[in-house]
Amino acid sequence: MEDWRPVCGRDELADGEFEIVELDDTLVAVYRVSDEFFAIEDLCTHDGGELAGGKLCGYQLECPRHASRFDLRSGKVLGPPALTDTQVFPVKIEGDQVYMRDHRWDD
Numbered sequence: 001m002e003d004w005r006p007v008c009g010r011d012e013l014a015d016g017e018f019e020i021v022e023l024d025d026t027l028v029a030v031y032r033v034s035d036e037f038f039a040i041e042d043l044c045t046h047d048g049g050e051l052a053g054g055k056l057c058g059y060q061l062e063c064p065r066h067a068s069r070f071d072l073r074s075g076k077v078l079g080p081p082a083l084t085d086t087q088v089f090p091v092k093i094e095g096d097q098v099y100m101r102d103h104r105w106d107d
């Protein structure tokens with residue numbers, strides 16, 4: 001089932017800004033990078049810290065606690081101390097609206 005959830009208007013976020021969305025018990029940070037949008041779980045796999053608000057450099061998001069780095073596009077770890085990737089979610093734009101989808105229960 002494809003159940004897209006509205007996040008915000010496309011122009012509500014400036015380049016580098018984010019919006020937090022709650023999916024059941026999971027917090028997701030939806031980031032704007034230039035004209036693209038990405039949704040990444042707001043959870044650092046090193047020690048459970050929040051990623052949102054960390055330093056953003058291109059598509060690279062740095063955890064504010066101990067500086068692990070993750071790729072916003074894939075959730076892949078780019079730098080330690082985290083060793084495990086974090087989760088990303090599908091995002092789409094329709095008109096002026098940004099949507100994301102919880103794909104965790106897809107089969």
Ligand code: FES
Pocket residue numbers: 044045046047048049063064065066067068080081082
């Ligand atoms: S909690 Fe993110 S690097 Fe430690």
